[in-house]
Amino acid sequence: MQKVFENCYALDERCYESYGLSEDILMEHAAAGMADYIRKHFPKGTSVLIVAGTGNNGADGIALGRQLHGDYEIKLHIPFTLHSEMAKRQFERARLLGLKTVDEVSQTDIVVDALFGAGLNRNIDEATEHLLHQLNAMKAYKIACDIPTGVGVKGTLMPMAFHADVTLTMGAYKEALFLDACKDVVGELLRVDLGVSSLFYEGESHTCLLERCDLKLPSRREQSTHKGSFGHAAVFCGEKEGAGIISGMAAATFGAGLTTLVVHEKITPPPYLMHSTVVPDNASAMAIGMGLGCHFESEFLQKYVVKSHLPIVLDADSFYNEEILAVLEQKDREIVITPHPKEFVVLWKVLTGEQLTVTQVQEKRFEMVRKFNDRYPHITILLKGANTLIMQEERLYINPLGCSKLSKGGSGDVLSGLIVALLAQGYTAIDAAIQASLALVIAAHQYEGASYAMLPTDLVEEIGRLEYTVKG
Numbered sequence: 001m002q003k004v005f006e007n008c009y010a011l012d013e014r015c016y017e018s019y020g021l022s023e024d025i026l027m028e029h030a031a032a033g034m035a036d037y038i039r040k041h042f043p044k045g046t047s048v049l050i051v052a053g054t055g056n057n058g059a060d061g062i063a064l065g066r067q068l069h070g071d072y073e074i075k076l077h078i079p080f081t082l083h084s085e086m087a088k089r090q091f092e093r094a095r096l097l098g099l100k101t102v103d104e105v106s107q108t109d110i111v112v113d114a115l116f117g118a119g120l121n122r123n124i125d126e127a128t129e130h131l132l133h134q135l136n137a138m139k140a141y142k143i144a145c146d147i148p149t150g151v152g153v154k155g156t157l158m159p160m161a162f163h164a165d166v167t168l169t170m171g172a173y174k175e176a177l178f179l180d181a182c183k184d185v186v187g188e189l190l191r192v193d194l195g196v197s198s199l200f201y202e203g204e205s206h207t208c209l210l211e212r213c214d215l216k217l218p219s220r221r222e223q224s225t226h227k228g229s230f231g232h233a234a235v236f237c238g239e240k241e242g243a244g245i246i247s248g249m250a251a252a253t254f255g256a257g258l259t260t261l262v263v264h265e266k267i268t269p270p271p272y273l274m275h276s277t278v279v280p281d282n283a284s285a286m287a288i289g290m291g292l293g294c295h296f297e298s299e300f301l302q303k304y305v306v307k308s309h310l311p312i313v314l315d316a317d318s319f320y321n322e323e324i325l326a327v328l329e330q331k332d333r334e335i336v337i338t339p340h341p342k343e344f345v346v347l348w349k350v351l352t353g354e355q356l357t358v359t360q361v362q363e364k365r366f367e368m369v370r371k372f373n374d375r376y377p378h379i380t381i382l383l384k385g386a387n388t389l390i391m392q393e394e395r396l397y398i399n400p401l402g403c404s405k406l407s408k409g410g411s412g413d414v415l416s417g418l419i420v421a422l423l424a425q426g427y428t429a430i431d432a433a434i435q436a437s438l439a440l441v442i443a444a445h446q447y448e449g450a451s452y453a454m455l456p457t458d459l460v461e462e463i464g465r466l467e468y469t470v471k472g
């Protein structure tokens, strides 16, 4: 798990004040990090266009040019007048070394975007937009210095952003890099140390980035066990029964000792799933909402859902049902809610009366999850998206490993099944949400069929193989 920060200015300051490092030292390491990357991946003589802006992001780029000059064919383009003292100082150093600037951009093997980084706090002008258009159109390997130009400090993506193959971010990860809209412009994301280990550079953060290695699969190490040792998941199955069945399959596959579909009518689930018209007495967790519609009557929901204290996952149609949403007020219950942005809009309107659009939620995903958490800190919210956000109490976790294979009906049903399986096995709500979300995306990556072909049932199969693949 890595730490994530809203911005790194305070962390830079601490390096100056507490460790006696200067801005110059930090910048030299920023440039060296980029130079190392280029030296490692491209042979000497490769042509590199560095487009440097007016501030310290530009200064990083100019310092990079100096470090590579002589070994690589450097074309340094500085389109606007330099403003920051460091940019001017770096330019003077580059000049003394004989590094010349070019007036126009031309085709090179590599393009480094050092126009704007963490300081981009307003929309870019037409000249910059035009330049970015030119850079994006080039058939070059594209490296963004710190943050691709066009990703604003709050994570808003401007209409013409630099599309990086790799972003080399300085010091620590920034939240802006993990907004859904930025996923396709950031490319691969790597962090560069700035002269001290991240252990010293980073301070406290309540925001964490999940990694593959954080996945901990349900344990079956103990052998003196029986089906009752691994909990009983009750999955409500409604109007679109397929959703509940998929969810139940995922729950059973992810280790629930027993899984029962709670149904009204006779259905034909796979033989390993039980079905019942009530929540079984020995159920240890429940999930509701997947394909639910208006299937169950009020009295039934009151008795089996609202008055129950079992750990619960609320998904999909739950957010349209104010009766079920009463569960949110229960402070003595493990609760996970799993809205996608459109469902979040509905939920937020019910809870606050404020009508947002999906675009607004997407533009401020971090802010909205935190606002929800302010009101309901005891609930684990998992906001689905390209980068899933999970929050409970004050801790926010980003799962950046999602992929478009998952953009298909049924993936969410699998997720709710995985979560309820873990809740049934005794996980806390936050652990269940984190681990299920990791398992889902890692299983999706593992699927070897065409990227567009993965079915929810394939995903369930991959879940069943995770133990072998994550070990290897």
Ligand SMILES: NC(=O)C1=CN([C@@H]2O[C@H](COP(=O)(O)OP(=O)(O)OC[C@H]3O[C@@H](n4cnc5c(N)ncnc54)[C@H](O)[C@@H]3O)[C@@H](O)[C@H]2O)[C@H](O)CC1
Pocket (backbone or CB within 6 Å): 012, 022, 023, 024, 026, 027, 030, 053, 054, 055, 056, 057, 058, 060, 084, 115, 116, 117, 118, 119, 120, 121, 122, 123, 124, 125, 145, 146, 147, 170, 194
């Ligand atoms: N501080 C350090 O020790 C280190 C910084 N690193 C790098 O520095 C940048 C951040 O630099 P900064 O000068 O603060 O910001 P930018 O270069 O991104 O922007 C410059 C400047 O531009 C102005 N501005 C903002 N938006 C616009 C706009 N749309 N049009 C025109 N001008 C705009 C604003 O005033 C900004 O201040 C960081 O990303 C790192 O790359 C080192 O890496 C580490 C040491």
